[in-house]
Amino acid sequence: MAVIRDVMPAFDLLQPSSAADAQKLLQQHGEEAWVMAGGLDSFDWLKDRIKKPKVLVDLSGIDELKGIRTNGDGVEIGAMTTLTEIANHPVIKSQYGLLSQAVELVASPQIRNQGTLGGNVSQDARCWYYRDGWPCYRAGGNICYADTPVGRNREHAIFGANRCVAVHPSDAAPALIALDAKFVIQTPKGERTVDAEDYFLGPEIDITRLNILQSGDLLTAIRIPSTFSGAKFYFEKVRDRNVWDFALMNVASAMVVSGGNIDRIRIAVSAVAPKPMRLRAVEDAVRGKPADATTGTMAGNLAVQGAVPLQFNAYKIPLMRNLVKRAIGGVQEATWTS
Amino acid sequence: MDFITWAISPWGRSVPIHIAWYLIWVAVIAGLLFMIVHALYVAIFAAPKKFTKNDSPAVLAAVPERVPRHSLVARAFHWLMAISMFALLITAFLPKVGVKFDWVTYHWIAGLVLTASIIFHIIHASFFLDFWSIWPDKIDLRDAKRRLLRSIGKEAPPPDRFAKYPLENKLYHAVILLSGLAVIVTGVFMMKRVNTAGIFTRNPYLFGDMTWGMMYVLHGLAGVGLIALIMVHVYFGIRPEKLPITKSMIFGYMSRDFYLEEHDPKRWAVEESSPPQKGYAPSDAD
Numbered sequence: 303m304a305v306i307r308d309v310m311p312a313f314d315l316l317q318p319s320s321a322a323d324a325q326k327l328l329q330q331h332g333e334e335a336w337v338m339a340g341g342l343d344s345f346d347w348l349k350d351r352i353k354k355p356k357v358l359v360d361l362s363g364i365d366e367l368k369g370i371r372t373n374g375d376g377v378e379i380g381a382m383t384t385l386t387e388i389a390n391h392p393v394i395k396s397q398y399g400l401l402s403q404a405v406e407l408v409a410s411p412q413i414r415n416q417g418t419l420g421g422n423v424s425q426d427a428r429c430w431y432y433r434d435g436w437p438c439y440r441a442g443g444n445i446c447y448a449d450t451p452v453g454r455n456r457e458h459a460i461f462g463a464n465r466c467v468a469v470h471p472s473d474a475a476p477a478l479i480a481l482d483a484k485f486v487i488q489t490p491k492g493e494r495t496v497d498a499e500d501y502f503l504g505p506e507i508d509i510t511r512l513n514i515l516q517s518g519d520l521l522t523a524i525r526i527p528s529t530f531s532g533a534k535f536y537f538e539k540v541r542d543r544n545v546w547d548f549a550l551m552n553v554a555s556a557m558v559v560s561g562g563n564i565d566r567i568r569i570a571v572s573a574v575a576p577k578p579m580r581l582r583a584v585e586d587a588v589r590g591k592p593a594d595a596t597t598g599t600m601a602g603n604l605a606v607q608g609a610v611p612l613q614f615n616a617y618k619i620p621l622m623r624n625l626v627k628r629a630i631g632g633v634q635e636a637t638w639t640s
Numbered sequence: 641m642d643f644i645t646w647a648i649s650p651w652g653r654s655v656p657i658h659i660a661w662y663l664i665w666v667a668v669i670a671g672l673l674f675m676i677v678h679a680l681y682v683a684i685f686a687a688p689k690k691f692t693k694n695d696s697p698a699v700l701a702a703v704p705e706r707v708p709r710h711s712l713v714a715r716a717f718h719w720l721m722a723i724s725m726f727a728l729l730i731t732a733f734l735p736k737v738g739v740k741f742d743w744v745t746y747h748w749i750a751g752l753v754l755t756a757s758i759i760f761h762i763i764h765a766s767f768f769l770d771f772w773s774i775w776p777d778k779i780d781l782r783d784a785k786r787r788l789l790r791s792i793g794k795e796a797p798p799p800d801r802f803a804k805y806p807l808e809n810k811l812y813h814a815v816i817l818l819s820g821l822a823v824i825v826t827g828v829f830m831m832k833r834v835n836t837a838g839i840f841t842r843n844p845y846l847f848g849d850m851t852w853g854m855m856y857v858l859h860g861l862a863g864v865g866l867i868a869l870i871m872v873h874v875y876f877g878i879r880p881e882k883l884p885i886t887k888s889m890i891f892g893y894m895s896r897d898f899y900l901e902e903h904d905p906k907r908w909a910v911e912e913s914s915p916p917q918k919g920y921a922p923s924d925a926d
Contacts, residue, residue, distance in 0.1 A: 437647030
């Protein structure tokens with residue numbers, strides 16, 4: 303089991319000053335390179351001496367990856383923009399408040415000052431068996447310690463488990479999916495843009511990664527189109543304590559309501575599956591219906607169809623049902639059921 | 641360079657977790673090398689086949705133009721097994737070499753198909769075919785020695801023609817039987833570790849870490865061995881001199897000429913009316 307030793311293994315520290323240089327370095331060093339954004343995920347791994355990269359590429363000196371740029375068709379957020387800057391940005395707050403709400407609930411103020419949007423969406427799973435260095439599936443082994451009869455799996459997945467049952471820990475991810483964001487990736491073959499929901503990978507595809515980034519790839523920016531600018535947003539994060547904690551579950555929805563009916567909607571939940579989950583069936587079911595408690599109840603019941611709880615996380619089913627219900631019908635109209 | 645990847649279990653023990661994946665490439669290269677060496681040997685060094693032939697006119701008269709070799713059931717089994725084997729190899733190893741897709745479900749389904757087909761084959765071959773026809777006999781061993789001596793220019797009588805299966809077929813069958821049983825037995829146990837839509841109840845505690853690790857290693861070793869074996873099998877299947885045998889696995893019969901050239905009617909009787917002696921196989925169309 304890993305023990306924090308506070309002394310990181312030796313590695314070559316590379317600090318490029320441009321995205322192009324960073325991408326070339328990542329390409330050059332391949333699997334031996336570790337990408338560090340804010341360092342909040344990285345230093346855990348390194349100080350625990352579980353990850354021992356030969357090369358660490360520190361992105362903090364790349365100014366072009368920082369900042370929020372607005373244009374006629376939305377905003378572009380550099381991958382190295384801090385969560386605090388995003389939470390406080392006037393355009394984000396006024397037009398894309400879903401994202402500012404989501405990132406404002408990440409961890410603590412100190413962490414948000416250091417943590418970046420790119421790092422938040424690209425961080426690794428928080429399953430303690432995995433983080434402690436046990437040889438589980440995600441670490442290249444042949445077992446999931448959490449998915450055993452006595453495994454501690456209260457925080458783990460109720461959907462999409464495929465050998466590994468760890469959930470995606472990002473708070474920003476469901477908000478970005480709901481806002482129909484696009485992720486811009488520099489690859490050895492050039493720039494590639496993917497939909498937010500396609501950025502994340504489930505264990506059925508690759509059990510050792512949570513996203514599609516491969517060796518030599520660099521997430522440079524996240525673009526949010528104006529599709530849902532100024533829409534009705536809902537974000538709720540449920541956690542064991544109100545600061546500095548990962549989500550037990552969160553929900554993000556962006557709705558355009560006209561005449562009381564839902565005209566357009568995107569809704570996503572996180573911490574229920576190995577990747578943030580867009581609820582397409584719910585979106586299809588509620589489109590054209592009133593944004594009220596009745597529709598919310600129907601949506602909540604639909605959302606949990608197919609959930610498979612583990613030994614200690616069955617509570618996530620009513621939790622998800624109610625979060626989705628609140629996201630559609632609003633908090634004041636919702637009542638908790640279990 | 642380790643053949644096995646090891647890890648430290650939560651109890652501090654060093655346990656194997658799987659084979660080193662570079663063995664995939666070792667198997668591929670071994671298969672390719674075998675093909676190249678064999679093809680060069682046949683093209684440059686190998687002498688033409690020469691067999692002892694003393695077929696009586698009565699025997700010759702009894703051989704039909706189309707000699708039944710594989711029944712429809714036997715062919716269906718072979719091709720079903722082939723499809724499932726290819727599915728298993730593709731789903732097992734492509735993800736390991738970088739082609740990512742949702743492979744686990746397809747893998748265990750293909751594994752179940754292979755297991756069912758092998759069980760059927762064992763029953764079919766044991767009770768409805770001549771079980772011993774696929775195992776090497778004394779004549780095979782004697783003739784193998786003769787062929788070896790003749791291939792290196794030594795004096796030796798010509799070997800007899802083959803029974804239903806040449807010795808190489810029999811040896812290949814034995815090797816693939818071992819590797820196939822290894823992947824099946826270990827694979828069935830490994831299904832206790834994944835969700836199988838209710839077919840197996842998950843029980844990751846069925847064995848200890850060391851036993852599970854050895855099971856994964858054996859599964860992997862047999863699996864990469866099958867890569868080379870299947871490559872070689874396909875290679876022989878498309879070699880010109882073996883095409884009549886391959887065609888017989890498609891159409892069920894081989895030509896009279898090929899049969900009389902390579903197979904000994906005394907060792908592989910085709911007459912429907914005469915029951916075979918033990919070890920002397922009839923066509924399984926019988």
